[in-house]
Amino acid sequence: MFKDFIINLLVTKKTYKEILLALEKKGVKYSYSAFAKYANTLKREGLPETSTTIKSYIFTRFNLMKLFWNFENAATNVFKLLDYALEDFPIIEDIFMAIDTLKEVYECKDSGKLKE
Structure with a gap:
């Protein structure tokens, strides 16, 4: 396993x-x-x-924010490392969802979405 x-x-x-x-x-x-x-x-x-194989990657707060904000352009090996990080820190998934929602509100500039 x-x-x-x-x-x-x-x-x-x-x-x-x-x-x-x-x-x-x-x-x-x-x-x-x-x-x-x-x-x-x-x-x-x-x-x-x-x-x-997976290259080393340091998960600092800055690197995680950069990854979450621009995850479409992240390298595949970073996603593998992120999977390992999620195993140890499942809260990262909640943070990712919150940032993704914030990004959506930021890009559409709709105050109604911000209230949601």
């Missing part, structure tokens, strides 16, 4: 311990030895190049 998540962390050169901590935050517990065996199997199968 978390294979893609683990692969992305392996590609970004995270240690097994860091990956286990990230998995624990998602409610999944593995023993170190069981995880190391699984991760080594994944590595033997071949990991994708870093350029084809």
Whole structure:
């Protein structure tokens, strides 16, 4: 279930311990030895190049506002990262909807919509 998540962390050169901590935050517990065996199997199968996986992206308030305000032009890899962020912070979806509504009111300049 978390294979893609683990692969992305392996590609970004995270240690097994860091990956286990990230998995624990998602409610999944593995023993170190069981995880190391699984991760080594994944590595033997071949990991994708870093350029084809999710690039690092820092989710600051400014970057999130920029993404939400202009999401039509965002890169697909940013949406994948946003999915991971939504798993940890579901309130982001509510914020996105509020900003999208504000953007709609701003673009149509209709005071009636603002009251809605």
